[in-house]
Amino acid sequence: MYFASDNCGPALPSVMQAVMDANDGYQPSYGDDALMGEVRALIRTQFEAPDAAVYLVATGTAANSLALSTLAQPWQTVFCTPLAHINTDECHAPEFFTGGSKLSLVGASDKMTPDQLRAAIERWTYGDVHVSQRGPVSLTQVTEMGHVYSLKELAALTGLAKTYRLPVHMDGARFANALAALECTPAEMTWRAGIDVLSFGGTKNGCMGVEAVIFFDPKHAWEFELRRKRAAHLFSKHRYLSAQMLGYLKDGTWRQMAARANAACARLAAGLRDAPGAVLQNDPQANMIFATLPRAAHQRLHDAGAVYGLFAPLKGDDAKEALPMRLVCDWSITDDLIDRFLDILTA
Template identity: 60%
Template structure:
């Protein structure tokens, strides 16, 4: 009963097998391996972008931070939700890799709105040399609270960015989960909706540790290569990143694992509803934020369930007090595990 994080799940067997398959003989380092050529072509086909530049790194933090740095001067500010992943969970890495640039938070909750984004952007670059200059807009998809921007919502946000001539970055750590929810193509959720650069996540969805940075603006490619090297994220034995991503894309495994994770979350959410849980956010993909009684939390923890308490304290006298939890499903969780969790609930 492990619902703490989709980072904690196993590597998908097809991905592990491909790593073993490519672990023979010698291959050129630093992304010059033949498997990387396969990956580039597969991602270009997936995104319907034959001119896109594709690079691999091992972590989502590196993908987001290096991508944003290519569009951010040290005196700029990056616009993002006040609960964006780059703000809450990356230890100021985007600011560090951008040479000291700052984040300007768009207030209003999990999802940015065009109105709030416009007002926030308009409020910057008004003090001349004394204030930060306007930099890129970063959108987290799936959001940090488990919601998914619709295509119309994405396009409305990118339209605001373009009104100010600003580039748009998409943090797609759970990119595949969002695609599954929207039933759209990768192109529709990115460059066709006004996105300039995307972090295409693999680690949370069955890979061992690999993320792709997909750049629709080829002019930034060389800068990304330099920043990746200078930032200590250019792997020498790069073929083991390439192998993961090649297997992930082969036969659309990335969509299969995302569909499984989302379906697991929907099964869990349905059971939570049936048991009177209160939802803090709409569970659009594979993350659930829900509150249920302290007594149920104690039963679950005693039975070995793993998940994070989000709001409230486990310790207390009132067994009926509602305590909120964050529950995350990955592709590997079985129906039996979900049903076991619900039985203790």
């Protein structure tokens, strides 16, 4: 019963097999391998973006930070929500790789609105040499609270950014889960909605460790290549990154696995709604649940071996005190594990 994070789950068999298949003979290094050509073609086809520049890195932090560093000047500010991964979980890597761009926080939650974004942009006076200059907007899809921007919401935010001539980055660590939730095409959720660059996640949805950076305007390609090399994120034996992404993309595996994780989350959420003392703190739209349970319920779950995010001390005298938790479903979670978890709650 492991619901701590989709980072903790196993890699997909198709990904592991692709890596094994790649481990035969010799291939050119540094991204010139034949597999990378296949990856690039698949992504361009699936995103309906024949001119897109496609690159691979091993971590989401590298994908986000290097993408933003390509879009932002050191004297600019990046607009994001307070809960954005680039603000809370990347140890100032975006600021480091951009050479000093600061982050301007928009709103107070995991999703921003056009009015909030406009207010944040207007706080920085255009052309005033004494202050940060306006830079990229970064949106997270799925958000850190398990919510999904609709296509209409994305278009409204990117449209506003364009009126200020600001590029838009999407942190898509759980991009596939959002796509499954919206039942749309990759193009509809990216360049057609006004996204300029996507950090396309693989690791959380069944890869060993690979993320793609996709620039829908290839004018950024050469600068990104230089920044990736300078940041020590250009793999020598690149074929093992390519192989992972190839095993992930082929036959629609990435979308199927995201849909499976979302369905598992929906099953778990439905059971939690009926569990004594359980209160959902978000409306789970993808594969993450935030909820509270009485301390006694948490203690039963922990005694039974359940693993998940618990944001308060397990030990305490008040058995009825509501303690906050996070549950994340990955592709490998089975109905039996979910039902066992729920049986413990209702015992």
